[in-house]
Amino acid sequence: MMAPATADALHRWLETEAAARDRSDHTVTAYRADLVAFLQFIAAHWGEPVPPAALARLRQADMRAFAASERGRGLGARSLARRMSGVRSFLRWISDREGLDLSAALSTRSPKYSRSLPRPLTPLQAQDTLDRVADHATPWVGARDLAVLTLLWGSGLRISEALALEGADWPFPEGLIIRGKGGRERQVPVLPVARDAIATYLRLCPWGHRTDAPLFRGIRGGRLTASAVEAAMRQARAAIGLPASATPHALRHSFATHLLSAGGDLRTIQELLGHASLSTTQVYTGVDDARLMAVYRAAHPRG
Template structure:
């Protein structure tokens, strides 16, 4: 087996097995390639035997190249995901990667969740999940918040009857008011990936998003997963699941959406609730939206 074979299998796993975005596949693929160059192994068994010391050495090399704490934390997550995959391929009974702490990330000035932050947050929550189907579930929920502007309660209230998702999803919001929300291809693919892996039957009446024991997923579980991921990425405490909905709104407004359309998408009863988003610098948001919003990455 060659280095190219290992990387091809890793790329296929990320793209097709876990339906990661092109951005994540490129970033995780590059991280894996750097590790293979550094340790000079060419089979799954040798790669699977790498321990925490080997990963620390790789991170030290990257830090010497000027990698910051937040980027190093994300790189460690990618390395651990690659080692887990290698151990699965090598047939190890316990594929869990070496346990090690990531670099400390100093708390900075609070900032909004940028498109890149939102995508990285969803990807890292999925990567850090205890089981692959749980990771797919959490990623799908977060992309519904960020890619479709749903409230977390609205996403968790969906039932199996919402499947298969089309281009538009009818959501029941506050006060029982219904609205039609466009569903981006990336969001639809994430929900489909979760549904395909979910070990529980997704009947029309039952909750779409399930907890580990089969019951309806709670908001608290999603919030805890996001809290762990934002600590790794060095995001502020304001980077909550609900903040992803706010980011959806501000990024769309910056990209040229009018307030009335945004009001409908968010399900606000009054235009006044929507006008808060006009405080955002539209020109800056337009740039980041075009470069990093999931809609540009499907």
């Protein structure tokens, strides 16, 4: 059981994260799960409820015991690092709020992990995928899936952002305003080929274009789901022999890496993707470097 005062402190911290730091609902939910797991573990570890003042007793040994318990339950290094980051954020906040010295707990290092590189499609693979998706037994469905995936590749949208578009958003202005993670707004360009694909889809769609309905419709007329788009991508990649990493999100990765390869600067790509931190965008330089080295090893006479 969590001490009532600690549960109240956790609730207040989550409210602060959501309001002052503009965290998304998904992030707040993840933080809640992280802290509930931590506080329940400490209560069981100490054999008693943990009111806020008792957190001053936390030592590195307690933090390491929690980390070991989480790893024992099968949590990976990357997920554990994220969980420990959330725990430290809460401890810093409650340290300031309650005037506690939590320096011992806060000095505990997170586990190291190798950050995996995004796995984008090559321009040819992306085009082959779009061509295959468009070749559907029901023409309007193929046109719809082509329009959605063209937006992901051409504008770097997340699948959730594309599917959240409303009929009132069409026709698109030259720069489309997208509300992404954490409520952050950004402006993205929409290529003529994407506009044409959406116009074709709306012309063929049995429900047509309505300003009071979703832009992208499912088979029964409701809002198109991410799972339906993922299924279309899965069928396309199977047909043309692409790996399982060829997902709708891989087209967003492709947007970034293709821009970088063409000379785009990281700051601009960061803004187009809606990343809060440049460090998130910098992972694409690793993809570009890895591709360059692969070409070098294949081409060099002593490779």
